[in-house]
Amino acid sequence: MSMFTEAEAKAILDKVIKLSVADECNASLGGSINGNIRFALNNVSTSGIVSDTSLAVQVAFGKRTGVATINEFDDAALERVVRRAEDLARLAPENDEYMPELGKQEYLPTPTYAQSTADITPEYRAQVAADSIDPCKADDLVAAGFLSDNAGFSAFANSKGNFGYQTSTDVNFTCTVRTADGRGSGWVTSNYEDVTKFNAKDDIKIAIQKAKGSADAKALEPGKYTVILEPAAAAGLISFMMFGFDARQADEGRSFMSKKGGGNRLGELVFDPRVSVMADPWSTDAPAFPWDGSGVPRKKHAIIDQGKVAHLNYSRYWAQKQGKPMVANPGNLLMAGGTKSTAELVKGTAKGILVTRTWYIRLVDPQTVLLTGLTRDGTFYIENGEIKYPVKNFRFNESPVIMLNNIEELGKPMRIAGDESNFAMMIPPMKLRDFTFTSLSDAV
Amino acid sequence: MDRRDFMQYTGFGLAGLMLPGFGRAVAAETLVTPMDVALKKAMADVALNAATGAGATYCDVRVGRYLNQFVVTREEKVQNVVNTESTGVGIRVIANGTWGFAATSNMTSAGVAAAARQAVAIAKANSRNQTVPVHLAPTPGVGEVSWRTPITKNAMEVPIKDKVELLLGVNAAALKAGANFVNSTLFVVNEQKYFVSTDGSYIDQDVHRLWAPLNVTCIDKATGKFRSRQGLSSPVGMGYEYLDGAATGKVLGPNGLISYGRSYDMVEDAIAAAKQAQEKLKAPSVKPGKYDLVLDPGNMWLTIHESVGHPTELDRVLGYEANYAGTSFATLDKREAKFKYGSDLVTLFADKTQVGSLGAVGYDDEGVKTRRWDLIKDGTLVNYQAIRDQVHILGENASHGCCYADSWSSVQFQRMANVSLAPGKDKLDVAGMVKDVENGIYIVGAGSFSIDQQRYNAQFGGQLFYEIKNGKIGAMIEDVAYQMRTPEFWNSCAAICDESDYRMGGSFFDGKGQPGQVSAVSHGSSTTRFNGVNVINTARSLG
Numbered sequence: 001m002s003m004f005t006e007a008e009a010k011a012i013l014d015k016v017i018k019l020s021v022a023d024e025c026n027a028s029l030g031g032s033i034n035g036n037i038r039f040a041l042n043n044v045s046t047s048g049i050v051s052d053t054s055l056a057v058q059v060a061f062g063k064r065t066g067v068a069t070i071n072e073f074d075d076a077a078l079e080r081v082v083r084r085a086e087d088l089a090r091l092a093p094e095n096d097e098y099m100p101e102l103g104k105q106e107y108l109p110t111p112t113y114a115q116s117t118a119d120i121t122p123e124y125r126a127q128v129a130a131d132s133i134d135p136c137k138a139d140d141l142v143a144a145g146f147l148s149d150n151a152g153f154s155a156f157a158n159s160k161g162n163f164g165y166q167t168s169t170d171v172n173f174t175c176t177v178r179t180a181d182g183r184g185s186g187w188v189t190s191n192y193e194d195v196t197k198f199n200a201k202d203d204i205k206i207a208i209q210k211a212k213g214s215a216d217a218k219a220l221e222p223g224k225y226t227v228i229l230e231p232a233a234a235a236g237l238i239s240f241m242m243f244g245f246d247a248r249q250a251d252e253g254r255s256f257m258s259k260k261g262g263g264n265r266l267g268e269l270v271f272d273p274r275v276s277v278m279a280d281p282w283s284t285d286a287p288a289f290p291w292d293g294s295g296v297p298r299k300k301h302a303i304i305d306q307g308k309v310a311h312l313n314y315s316r317y318w319a320q321k322q323g324k325p326m327v328a329n330p331g332n333l334l335m336a337g338g339t340k341s342t343a344e345l346v347k348g349t350a351k352g353i354l355v356t357r358t359w360y361i362r363l364v365d366p367q368t369v370l371l372t373g374l375t376r377d378g379t380f381y382i383e384n385g386e387i388k389y390p391v392k393n394f395r396f397n398e399s400p401v402i403m404l405n406n407i408e409e410l411g412k413p414m415r416i417a418g419d420e421s422n423f424a425m426m427i428p429p430m431k432l433r434d435f436t437f438t439s440l441s442d443a444v
Numbered sequence: 445m446d447r448r449d450f451m452q453y454t455g456f457g458l459a460g461l462m463l464p465g466f467g468r469a470v471a472a473e474t475l476v477t478p479m480d481v482a483l484k485k486a487m488a489d490v491a492l493n494a495a496t497g498a499g500a501t502y503c504d505v506r507v508g509r510y511l512n513q514f515v516v517t518r519e520e521k522v523q524n525v526v527n528t529e530s531t532g533v534g535i536r537v538i539a540n541g542t543w544g545f546a547a548t549s550n551m552t553s554a555g556v557a558a559a560a561r562q563a564v565a566i567a568k569a570n571s572r573n574q575t576v577p578v579h580l581a582p583t584p585g586v587g588e589v590s591w592r593t594p595i596t597k598n599a600m601e602v603p604i605k606d607k608v609e610l611l612l613g614v615n616a617a618a619l620k621a622g623a624n625f626v627n628s629t630l631f632v633v634n635e636q637k638y639f640v641s642t643d644g645s646y647i648d649q650d651v652h653r654l655w656a657p658l659n660v661t662c663i664d665k666a667t668g669k670f671r672s673r674q675g676l677s678s679p680v681g682m683g684y685e686y687l688d689g690a691a692t693g694k695v696l697g698p699n700g701l702i703s704y705g706r707s708y709d710m711v712e713d714a715i716a717a718a719k720q721a722q723e724k725l726k727a728p729s730v731k732p733g734k735y736d737l738v739l740d741p742g743n744m745w746l747t748i749h750e751s752v753g754h755p756t757e758l759d760r761v762l763g764y765e766a767n768y769a770g771t772s773f774a775t776l777d778k779r780e781a782k783f784k785y786g787s788d789l790v791t792l793f794a795d796k797t798q799v800g801s802l803g804a805v806g807y808d809d810e811g812v813k814t815r816r817w818d819l820i821k822d823g824t825l826v827n828y829q830a831i832r833d834q835v836h837i838l839g840e841n842a843s844h845g846c847c848y849a850d851s852w853s854s855v856q857f858q859r860m861a862n863v864s865l866a867p868g869k870d871k872l873d874v875a876g877m878v879k880d881v882e883n884g885i886y887i888v889g890a891g892s893f894s895i896d897q898q899r900y901n902a903q904f905g906g907q908l909f910y911e912i913k914n915g916k917i918g919a920m921i922e923d924v925a926y927q928m929r930t931p932e933f934w935n936s937c938a939a940i941c942d943e944s945d946y947r948m949g950g951s952f953f954d955g956k957g958q959p960g961q962v963s964a965v966s967h968g969s970s971t972t973r974f975n976g977v978n979v980i981n982t983a984r985s986l987g
Contacts, residue, residue: 038958040764044573046855048545048566050959067526071549093522093608144766146958176767252625253663253670256986260668362894364905364925367670368984372903372925374896395894395901395927401986438980439927441901442773 002031002051003153006165012055012073013157019082022059022089024101025159029055032152033118037125040144042133047125057085060101063094097317101158105297107290109166110281114194117169118151125149131200132175141211143204145175149195156295164291171195172418176377177207178444179215184390185444186210187357187377189232191418193287210356210378217390219440220381226352226408227435228345228382231427233355233375235416239423240361241369241400242333245303247312251322256369256401257312266309271404273307279330286415286424288331296328303330330423337410337428345411345431347385352431354380354387358396369399374441393444394437406433478636479509479531481648488640490553491535494560496642499568500537500544502580503560504641504810507533507551508852513600513632517611519619525604532852535560539567541577543833547853581832581843583812585644591806593652594799595683599632602684610687614714618660621718624670628658628714631679631952633964637809645811653802653964654686655679655952658714662721671724671922673717673907676742676889677708679952679964681804695947697874698917699910701888703742705947706800720908720920727920730909732981736884736938737926737974738877743906744865745949745967746890751930752785752792753863753967755899756819758830758837768958770897773930774825776837783825786934789868792820794829794861796845801862801966802950803846809856812845819863823935831858850961857957864948864968868940874971877939884912885924885979890949892925903927905982923983933974941970 004012009029016027031053038046056069059082066088070081128147136143148171155165173190188207190198229237244250250257250264257265280300281288290298294316302310311327319326346354356378364370375393382388411429421427488505495503509531516524532549533556544567548559611628618626635651658675680686686708693707702709702716739747755772759765774783786792796803796814807813810832819827830838831847849856878886889907896902909924910917950966 034959036959038767040766041762043575044570045764046543046545047570048855050853069528088525088527091604092525095523096521097523142763142766144763146767148959174767178763178766178771182771253665253668254625254661254672258668258670261665359897360894362892364892364903364982365923365984366672368986370982370984372892372894374894374901376897393896393901395896395903397903397925397980397982399984399986402984405987439901439903439978441896442929443770443896443898443900 002033002053003151004029004031004155006155009153009155009165010157010163012078013155013163015078016055016057016082017157017159019079020059020086020159022061022086024060026058026101026156027055028156030152030154032150034148034150035120035122035125036146036148037129038146039129039133042137042143044126044129047122055081057081059085059089060098061089063096063098064089064092065095065098066092099316099320101160102162102295104161105295107164107297110287110290111284112166112168112193112287112289114169117149117171117193117195120149120171120195128173128200132204135204135208136177139208140180141208142178142180143175145173148172154289162295164295166289168289169193171198173198173200173203174419175204175207177204177211179211182444184211184213184215185377186214189418189420191415213380214378214390217379217392219392222394222437222439224434224436226349226431226433228342228349228352228354229430229432230342230356231414231416231429232420233358234430235421235425235427236358236361236373237371237400237403238333238335238427239421239425240363240371242423244369245312247314248318250312254366256367257309264312266312268309269307270309270401271304271307272407274407274410275304275307275404276302276336277304278334279303279332280334281331283332283334283426286332286334286417286426288424292328292331296326298328298331301327303333332424334426335413335428337413340409340411342411342429345409345429346382346387348409349382349385349431352382353391354382364397369401370397371399372397374443393441395439395441396436397438398436403432403435408433478650481638484638485640485646487533487551487556488638491533491556491560492640492642494557495535495537495564498561498564500539500564502538502642504536504639505533506809506849506852507638509636510851511600511634515604515607515611515630517615517629518627519615519625520612522608530851533559534849534852534854535563536855537563537567538578538580539564540571542567542571542574543578544570545855578833579836581835581841583643583832583843585641586647586811586813587644588646590648592650593681593804595652595685597684599652599654599684600634610710614658614710617711618714618718621715622662622722623660623718624663625661626658626714629656631655639807639809639811641811643811647807647811649806651805652683653679653681654683656687656708656710658710658717660714660717660721662718662725664725669725671721673721673724674889675710675713675717676703676907677710677713678704678949679802680800681802681966682800695945697740698886701908703740703888703947723920724922727922729923729983730921730979730981732979734976735979736881737977738874738881738884738886738912739972739974740888741947741969741971742889742949743887744969744972746893747904748792748863748865748967748969749951749965750893750895751899751902751933752819753860753965755930756828757858757860758828758834759858761828762837765956769956773898773900779825784823784935785820785825785931786823787937788823789940790820790823790934790937791818791866792863793818793866794844794846794863796861798862798864798948798966798968801948802952802964803862803966808845808847809849810843810847812843812847814845817844829858829861834858848963850963854961859956859963860954860965862966865940865972867943867946867970870942872939872941873945874941877941877971877973878912878917879915881912881973882914885921886910886912886917887924900930902930923981925980925982927978927980933977936974936976937972938975939973941972943970945970
């Protein structure tokens, strides 16, 4: 059994809290049913369903804490997991940063669940694979892809009477299409709560078009170029930058958000004034759970407001130590943009490079958030508003902070989540000047 | 392992424990109590009988118990102590010429038999779309055998108190030596794996691994500049004896640098890290251009991993990983054409038997006895890494023995063996290597890394960089990253130090597959010289 109703979850959690003799107890119960199908070389390679449920119990004697988890839920098992956590807590050294459990909080439900996704069948998954493979086979192309769907719940309770429960679903699809001779490669990604918004037949056309269009790429000299990053290409860089929004790291002087001489850059103009990013768990496009990792209720608020830093992530401990109000850490990033599609941004570009996807992004220098990585699966030269020809892939060395100060134009935000981002995001295609490509790659 | 993984694995409290694959947390004493072999054999036999009874022509069963312990600290604080255990049975079958897999944590006879029948049902269902039946290389049954990582001190038996004292001592030493911040962690892993197959193998293995990373940060408050230096240890297939800091495990390098082989002095390294992080704050920025690079084994391992280990994985070469990890430039036609991967000095071999390595096991996860084989021989691409259902594609009839699953609940597939650069045959130390370098950079430790999806274009950083001028290693420099095209890079290999300089580095969390799995793998080399490599300057200004 992997899905518990709110009443079932609460009954287990209440039992656990009651069993504990520690000063404080927090119990967290989560379960999911994950289905997937993987295909490569135009054949299904693996498919499966994994069900899992887990109970984690954290107890505290003073500032000594212990954690234990279990995946059985009879009375004896519940007793066992509580005693294990208590035994570990008695052995543990004191943690000065331990924060007392939160009192009762109010969590307003957010739209993270769609029954349509929970109802996905093995036949549906097989059909998605067929819808991806068949048009590729017919066009002498080779498809490799992965569909993963998830339905789950998350619940928690503590000894101070706090309780939360919410269900969620998620479907994530990626497909790489390559020409049979290996000269062209295209890719597409989709991620939704509600699978009725997903259409593999439409998606695969994008990957096919990119694969055929990217064959016979020409080499351009590396250097600084005007680029249009599609949302999937920009998401990995922007989400990496968000690691730097940790208030403690900034206050400690080891983040690009640190201020010379001490403190952080909250309130400062760090980005182009056209950059605005919100957190809003009730977003219908990219919702998030109504609580963060420490159980603090999330709110709608600005993270970057017209280029100014409006929010840094504080842990409960650091907020208290610094005398700051506790604001929940965001669960989504909603970046403002314009109304133009990627194609319309291309039309307005005299010379530039269109980037479908970025890959293997790694931090080179945390001081400046300098990131390196490569373009992949469709990189094209633009001239006079038209895509002229495919170009060979580039390695970039660029900071998203510099990127977001070199904005020419932002397009219409699209949802990106799953493999491409740590967050559910709404992110626009971005036209940027002086994007730094440092070398060419022969990879297709 | 990427940063995201590290953040997760060292996460606080519940968030760090709710990850799939980590299993349930257990009390410390549970970690040193092995499962009864007779019980495992009985369970596996139930699965074999149920699978063959349902129509399987082949079946293997892995009864797995996976134990992990993490101790995470920063400065004078213990942030987390976690023990986890995950136990269950994974059953893989061939029915109608097609693979099927199912796994269960229900270790009753009924539960195991049901999972075996489910695996057969999945195989039969998938066989409707199978175009070519599975071709399995023959593997002789080995009967009842066992293998254990040759450890002398089981890290699971060392009290948590001792581990906490070690790490807090490391942190105190770094702070005293001038560090502003320090994080240190211990990861202890024990895989107890019992493999049984219809070939007649009953293989009981007890695999141990250990990793002790640290990271020191120094800050110049006046300029706002900060620099970090990570520890120079390696994750190892060893017990707690790795942390004894024995003199025999140390290598004294140029400029007083100490590197570590089969033993690690964590306190000594933390003190050096604090001093070197301060030096990094003042070091001049590199002038970009072409340099002769002299790469310490602590830097080499990651370059070998990305530019040789991954491109010679046969499933990537064939296209099975095209949607995730990528494909490979080292295609089968290149092997036919005797592709010159590197200079004549370069021999790179795969080896699942190297003592102390992360990948060392007696038998892989499909019961194949492990061994060593060449991938690049005297510069020429000669082979790949392949498992039982792949080697026939290479014209071979025995698996290379590099199949692995990261859990009883994950299906085993081809994973990278330890891939290492053979040491130079002629006597040569670092000083001897450097003496005719006119304009070079000596790089120690692994840093930032990125490579394209066919493994051509890569960029690597490091922990410490020293300029080499007219045959002498000089002052520290900063902001260095080298860029390469894999074949040109390995063909620029001009010298390799001898066996006395040979050390292994490695990755504790190498990711592959969808759904993703991790594996641990080591890469050995001696210090190696590459001529005329492109170096970029990574310094930027945010205004």
